[in-house]
Amino acid sequence: MASMPVDMELKKAFQEMQMKMVQTTQQLKVADSQVETLKRKMQHSRLVDRELTEIPEDTRVYQGIGRMFLEMTVPEIRDGLTAKKKAADEKIKTIEVSKEYLEKSLKESEKSLRELVLSKQQQR
Template sequence: MSISNEALQKLVQEIETQAIQSQQQITTVKSQMALKQREMRMLQLTSSEISTLPAETPVYEGIGKMFVSSPIAEVDKRLNKETSEIKSDVENLGKKLQYLETTHKNSREHIDQIFKSGGRS
């Protein structure tokens, strides 16, 4: 039994659309991961610089257009919290990337199978 040309064409179009969407989302997720990793690196560098300062050194954080004096311990605690949140975000993006890559690969394989079989079921 063979699939009609219209049905086959529609099926291939749907799979191709899914593959294209997956590829676009993969690009987006990769750029988001790069951005998060850059943010994490900046937080780690800031934390390492703060840890080298003496405890009595005044530290200021920018809030809007002003700077507010904050204890080093509080700043370091906030930096560590933000770093752990970003690590979690990167892990979630990694899982999403893996899913999208699998979806894209499967879509391509389905299209190849359809063309190899010549539309026969």
């Protein structure tokens, strides 16, 4: 009878750990997809910027905004692209820090579960 509460405690700890692992892996997948999307946006901005360097600065250029096109200068568009690249890079760094925290949290909970199992084995 005395071993019954211990088994329930371990079972509960395992269930919590499994739920945490599922949530963490889902969050990591979301973070990975966000990083990939941002990297694609950065690559697109780089390609457009490279194409804009090849045309004269006094050329009429248009930027699509919703369902309309806005006439802008080449330097304005290049500045906007630079800002987009910088914002995407900062967001990627933030997501990477978040991923590191999630992975660290998962490892710590695994470690605490192992310690719980070891302590229960030593009590027997």
